[in-house]
């Protein structure tokens with residue numbers, strides 16, 4: 001029997017017709033094989049119709065994976081108490097022969113496939129399977145990658161409708177020529193709260209060869225939403241093979257003088273400020289998490305992979321995040337996950353308003369002071385609680401840029417992480433290579449609640465992408481370094497650090513100060529302001545930041561604050577070079593240029609130390 005004939009037996013007529021309309025035997029074979037294997041009691045195929053999207057929304061409520069909140073179109077979803085973040089330990093790349101890759105969790109492909117297939121055999125008995133079609137990137141563009149998602153979680157399917165562009169018509173249009181990604185997910189057995197039960201058997205296995213990702217016994221979005229971080233492993237592999245960039249980056253427009261529009265990407269690790277930067281009210285957001293950057297006629301052009309936000313809700317308050325706050329309080333479609341709910345209203349940590357003393361949250365029935373099995377006090381919402389909403393609802397979205405089939409010209413690329421003591425708040429690289437090596441490849445950041453495990457540990461995290469890396473880091477960096485050769489005009493590279501602290505542990509700047517640094521970077525892209533040359537790149541002059549601070553925030557900026565923030569910390573910077581060099585030396589297969597650039601930076605720092613000492617005031621360097 002061929003695949004279509006098997007599908008005709010497996011699906012009811014209406015669903016079968018939807019599949020039959022796509023002329024792609026490879027897709028048919030994949031669907032027949034997996035539907036037979038998963039054994040769902042029912043299959044629903046989603047086309048691009050409003051009606052099918054409504055069906056999925058309704059099913060999320062019907063099966064109890066989401067509950068309605070008081071505000072129309074708002075729902076809440078809970079993940080298991082121990083399933084609230086990405087599970088790095090059980091996320092593995094399937095690699096033939098089990099070849100190891102530095103820093104990456106790999107498993108022999110055959111062994112991994114066997115294990116995951118066994119875990120998934122019959123896993124959907126008694127459940128409904130949703131077959132969904134989406135695309136990564138804007139539709140009908142050079143960025144577009146079609147993908148099919150199989151899931152028994154209406155919550156996961158619902159989230160994808162909010163976050164990605166629909167792809168059923170695209171599959172029909174492409175027919176046999178579609179080079180598509182595949183995602184197979186099952187939440188597994190659910191408990192009475194409709195959360196995944198068998199967390200011991202939670203697995204996320206990425207088959208790079210088959211461009212397929214399997215995920216089982218988990219619901220948390222970072223482990224399950226196929227087109228998000230699961231697809232990301234596959235797009236990194238494609239990008240490195242094909243000579244473009246697939247990155248963990250926001251994409252935003254910074255508005256310069258006289259209506260000038262300059263687009264920036266920014267790579268910061270999870271929970272390190274991408275969303276909050278891209279949401280600065282007077283600038284414009286294009287994307288907050290994933291970007292594709294492609295060389296086009298010598299210009300680096302960027303696009304958002306997604307069309308929605310799966311954003312961190314903790315700390316969203318009316319002062320710091322007025323736009324997100326406004327959207328979260330309007331009756332647009334939103335899924336809140338792992339927040340506190342009382343009388344149909346959602347609450348979260350540090351929201352700046354009063355939070356009730358009891359309700360339902362990610363731990364079940366909750367009251368203030370409740371402790372978990374490890375005797376930790378449970379806060380109202382989980383640190384990694386999130387909201388899921390489409391970008392079209394944001395008043396600050398740059399819709400033209402979001403839908404542009406050729407993307408937008410990237411003027412600047414920013415790298416940053418959680419670093420309490422080494423990097424200044426903002427600096428510009430001397431050139432592409434200097435930036436890619438000392439800012440991107442040398443990125444370190446303290447771990448956060450976005451992954452299971454200990455927080456606050458300084459960790460090597462090149463390009464903020466290590467959690468999602470799927471190729472040898474040396475090949476990835478080589479692709480980056482060679483990318484410049486494809487451009488007539490390379491974007492300027494910058495590094496930021498929002499997380500500097502003083503000895504007492506207090507922040508050296510306010511959350512909104514990044515708005516000033518963005519304006520400075522915009523001016524630098526166009527050569528509109530001078531800067532101070534330091535051993536680690538160009539930093540802003542005090543006068544420029546003081547003027548911008550006045551203009552942008554209507555705030556005075558003191559020379560003292562500037563000096564504290566922009567002091568060049570030679571011992572910390574040298575120690576960092578040591579650490580980074582050691583890591584890359586041990587890996588092997590690293591472009592030699594990386595070591596040259598690091599050695600030059602060390603030389604500059606040593607020279608400066610001889611002249612000025614360990615801690616160099618920016619005012620001293622300005623005088624030169």
Ligand SMILES: Nc1nc2c(ncn2[C@@H]2O[C@H](COP(=O)(O)OP(=O)(O)OP(=O)(O)O)[C@@H](O)[C@H]2O)c(=O)[nH]1
Pocket residue numbers: 268269270271272273274275276277288289310311312314315450498499507510511512514
């Ligand atoms: N101290 C300080 N904290 C900040 C600043 N900007 C953002 N944060 C904190 O960073 C955390 C969230 O960052 P987001 O912008 O949501 O993270 P993201 O990079 O989009 O993360 P993912 O969605 O996980 O990839 C929140 O806890 C914020 O309060 C800042 O300028 N200073």
Ligand SMILES: O=C([O-])CC(=O)C(=O)O
Pocket residue numbers: 085086221222223228229269270271289310450
């Ligand atoms: O993927 C997720 O779980 C959410 C996210 O953006 C990240 O962790 O970087």
Ligand SMILES: [Mn+2]
Pocket residue numbers: 248269270289
């Ligand atoms: Mn992310």
